[in-house]
Every structure is written in structure tokens, then in C-alpha cells.
Amino acid sequence: MTPASLRGWRLVHRWTSLICSANLLILCVTGLILVFHHEIQHLMGEELDSSYTEGQARLPLQSLVDIAQKADPALVPKLLSFDPEDKAVNYIYLGKPEERGFDLGRWVVLNGFTGANQMLKQPEETLVGFLLKLHVDLFTGFAGQMFVGVMGLLFVVSTVSGLVVYGPFMKKLAFGILRFGRGTRIGNIDLHNLFGVATLVWAFVVGLTGAILSFSPLITGYWQKTELAAMTARHPEPMTGPAVPIDQVAAAGLAAFPGKDLAFIAYPGNEYAGSRHFSVLVRGHTELTQRLLSVALVDAETGVVAEAAGTPWYMTVLMLSGPFHFGDYGGLPLQIIWALFTIVTGVVTVTGFVVWLKRPRARSASDRTASGTKLGSKA
Amino acid sequence: MSGGMSGVWRIPAALAVLSTVGLAAAILGDGFWDWLCWATLSVPLAVCAVKLWWQRPGQSAV
Numbered sequence: 433m434t435p436a437s438l439r440g441w442r443l444v445h446r447w448t449s450l451i452c453s454a455n456l457l458i459l460c461v462t463g464l465i466l467v468f469h470h471e472i473q474h475l476m477g478e479e480l481d482s483s484y485t486e487g488q489a490r491l492p493l494q495s496l497v498d499i500a501q502k503a504d505p506a507l508v509p510k511l512l513s514f515d516p517e518d519k520a521v522n523y524i525y526l527g528k529p530e531e532r533g534f535d536l537g538r539w540v541v542l543n544g545f546t547g548a549n550q551m552l553k554q555p556e557e558t559l560v561g562f563l564l565k566l567h568v569d570l571f572t573g574f575a576g577q578m579f580v581g582v583m584g585l586l587f588v589v590s591t592v593s594g595l596v597v598y599g600p601f602m603k604k605l606a607f608g609i610l611r612f613g614r615g616t617r618i619g620n621i622d623l624h625n626l627f628g629v630a631t632l633v634w635a636f637v638v639g640l641t642g643a644i645l646s647f648s649p650l651i652t653g654y655w656q657k658t659e660l661a662a663m664t665a666r667h668p669e670p671m672t673g674p675a676v677p678i679d680q681v682a683a684a685g686l687a688a689f690p691g692k693d694l695a696f697i698a699y700p701g702n703e704y705a706g707s708r709h710f711s712v713l714v715r716g717h718t719e720l721t722q723r724l725l726s727v728a729l730v731d732a733e734t735g736v737v738a739e740a741a742g743t744p745w746y747m748t749v750l751m752l753s754g755p756f757h758f759g760d761y762g763g764l765p766l767q768i769i770w771a772l773f774t775i776v777t778g779v780v781t782v783t784g785f786v787v788w789l790k791r792p793r794a795r796s797a798s799d800r801t802a803s804g805t806k807l808g809s810k811a
Numbered sequence: 812m813s814g815g816m817s818g819v820w821r822i823p824a825a826l827a828v829l830s831t832v833g834l835a836a837a838i839l840g841d842g843f844w845d846w847l848c849w850a851t852l853s854v855p856l857a858v859c860a861v862k863l864w865w866q867r868p869g870q871s872a873v
Binding site: 598599602607608609610612613619623626627629630631632633634637718719752755756761763765766769772773776 | 819820821822823826827830831834836837838839840841845848849852853855856858859862863866867868
């Protein structure tokens with residue numbers, strides 16, 4: 433590498449890191465706690481009621497929708513969402529009859545076996561909700577979420593540029609050398625280099641998947657406006673009569689993809705469905721295949737599948753970003769490993785900042801008179 | 812990044828391979844795959860801990 437390009441990479445590493453460092457610290461602290469959100473929700477009594485007796489049958493979806501609608505009879509069902517990990521938890525979105533989006537209505541959470549209605553608390557009212565909001569959008573909604581996404585991309589660039597400048601710096605140094613006796617700057621550089629290079633792949637993956645998740649409204653919005661819209665446009669017939677029961681719709685969707693589970697059902701007339709077709713989204717049930725979605729359009733008047741398709745690669749990338757960001761796909765040991773990596777990343781962030789604070793100043797007249805190296809002379 | 816630089820990259824590259832294998836393993840299955848994930852992802856953390864412990868401030872220089 434030429435000295436000029438190395439200087440360039442150093443600048444890239446310095447500035448991408450500096451810009452995202454404050455946000456990154458917030459992400460590390462909140463993320464460290466959020467890794468254990470299930471355990472915390474359990475301790476705080478904030479978890480959803482997913483109890484049912486062994487062998488108990490699920491309630492028909494129509495019963496669940498009816499129960500949900502009692503919560504607000506002026507609203508109509510728009511979307512059902514099924515938790516892949518917890519079969520008892522069903523989310524039902526109710527919206528105004530003319531609403532196509534998902535902004536003006538409300539979510540109802542029901543136990544799918546008992547029908548017990550569980551009020552969703554506002555995020556600010558629970559510890560996990562508060563931390564998650566801080567983590568995802570800094571309490572500033574969509575704009576904040578995009579901001580955090582851009583910070584995530586800067587962090588990714590910072591890990592790559594950090595790797596590039598690591599090589600030349602370590603040329604004459606042993607791996608993992610920690611010279612704590614040589615002053616604040618050198619001690620911090622060494623710790624930053626060791627912790628940074630050892631956890632680089634993890635940091636890169638978690639940073640990149642975090643950025644992808646931040647941009648999820650744009651990614652799903654793109655899919656909805658392109659492939660899904662093209663699919664529903666091929667079936668433009670309007671509703672003329674009553675719709676078949678929702679359970680028949682679900683069964684038709686599942687029959688189009690044998691062996692899959694329900695993920696979402698969107699009612700006709702909202703932006704994720706046709707004018708008279710339900711969208712039934714299904715997924716597999718292994719750690720990997722539960723992230724792969726497929727969609728069937730089901731005619732609301734006949735209960736017949738009009739068209740079935742997979743989802744494009746970028747939706748799979750988005751869905752797979754979840755586990756690789758949350759660390760929730762390998763049990764409690766992986767959660768603990770995730771937390772430790774988060775702590776190490778926090779140390780890399782702080783030590784990197786200290787290295788910048790203690791940078792050697794441009795030589796002034798007084799420095800030039802002082803003999804010896806300024807670097808690392810302070811204890 | 813070859814020749815004279817190869818020594819610099821030997822351990823970081825090994826840790827990167829272990830991390831990649833570990834991250835991928837647990838998504839592929841349970842049981843064995845989970846154990847593979849925990850074992851390989853622990854190595855970079857252990858390296859950090861061991862290096863820090865042996866060179867902690869106050870230790871005489873090795």
C-alpha cells in the first residue's frame with residue numbers, strides 16, 4: 433500500500449468512527465441489555481401470556497378476529513401476524529375501513545388458545561420497550577431510524593477501514609501486544625487493535641444487519657410497491673359479495689405451500705393485499721427456513737389460490753438479518769456470547785476515542801524544542 | 812498482504828474464520844450446530860481475555 437492510500441484509509445477510519453461513536457455507545461449499552469429482553473420481560477412481568485394446556489386446540493382464527501374487533505367495533509381487521517417462536521401469540525391489526533396503510537389503527541394481541549386479550553403497553557411504559565425505542569430510533573420515529581441506519585453503515589465502513597490500517601500498524605508488533613506501561617495513547621491503541629481485530633467479523637455482521645434492519649421500512653416498501661403490487665395487479669377484480677371465512681383463507685394459503693406455517697395474513701384492500709384477494713404469507717419452521725417467506729394470493733370470494741410466489745432475495749436478506757443482529761438463534765449461551773462481544777465492541781469504541789483525544793498535536797514551536805518523542809510520554 | 816505481512820494476519824485470519832463458522836453454525840440447526848457455534852465464537856473472546864490478563868497493568872513486562 434502506498435503511503436498516500438494508507439493516509440486516506442486512516443482518515444476514513446478516523447472520521448467514520450468519530451461520527452458514529454456517540455450513537456454506537458448508545459447502541460452497545462441498550463443492545464447489551466436487549467440481548468436478554470425475554471429474560472427481562474419475564475422478570476418484570478411484561479411478557480405476553482402464552483399459556484395453554486397440553487393438547488388444547490387452537491381457537492379458529494375467525495373467533496380471534498371477532499374477539500379483537502370487540503376491542504374497537506369501529507375498526508376492521510387488516511392484518512394477522514403469527515409469532516414464529518410462540519404459537520400462542522397472535523397479533524391482529526385493526527384499522528379504519530378505508531385505511532390502506534398501518535398507521536391509524538391499533539394492534540390487539542391475543543392468546544390463540546384461550547382468546548385472552550393482552551393490552552399492548554406503549555413502548556415508553558416498559559423497560560424493554562423504552563430501551564428498544566432508544567436503540568432503534570432514539571425516540572424520533574422514522575427519521576431517527578434512518579439516522580441510526582446511516583450510523584450503522586458508517587460503523588461498517590469503520591470496521592473495514594480499521595482492518596486495512598491494522599496491517600501496516602502491526603507490521604513490527606506481535607499480535608495482541610498490550611503496552612500499558614507506555615502511556616495512555618499507546619495502551620489504548622494496543623487494546624483497541626487487539627479487541628477490534630479479534631471481534632471484527634462479529635462487529636461487521638452485527639453492524640451490517642443492524643443497518644439493514646434500520647432500513648426495513650424501505651426494503652419491505654420496495655417489495656410491496658414492485659413485486660407484490662405487480663402480483664395483485666394481475667388480479668384486479670373488485671369485491672362483489674361476502675368474503676369466505678378467514679380460516680378457509682388460511683387453509684388455502686397453507687395448502688399452496690405444504691409443510692409451511694402461517695406468518696401473516698393481509699386482508700383485501702390494504703396495501704399488502706389485492707382488492708379482493710387476501711395475501712397469505714407463510715414460512716418454514718427451522719432456524720433458517722422460518723426466515724424465508726412465500727406468499728399466496730387467495731380469492732376472498734371463492735377461497736381459491738389465484739397465484740403463489742416466493743419473495744425476492746432482498747426480503748430474505750432482511751429476514752435473515754434479524755437473528756444475526758439479535759443473537760437469538762443459539763440459546764442462552766449465544767446470548768451471553770453476544771453480550772460479551774457487545775462489551776468488547778464498547779471497549780473498542782471508547783479506546784478508539786481516547787486514542788483520538790490523545791493524538792499528537794501538529795508540531796508547534798515549543799514541541800520542536802523539546803527533545804525525544806512526544807508519543808506515549810505521558811503516563 | 813502476503814510475504815512479510817503474513818505474520819500479521821495469521822491469528823486475525825484464524826479468528827475471522829472461527830467467527831464466521833460460529834455465526835453461521837447455529838442458524839443451520841440445533842444440538843451439534845449450537846455447540847459448534849458456542850465453541851468457535853468463544854475463541855475470539857477468550858483470546859481477548861487471556862491477552863488482557865497476562866498483560867494487565869501492573870504486571871511486570873514479559
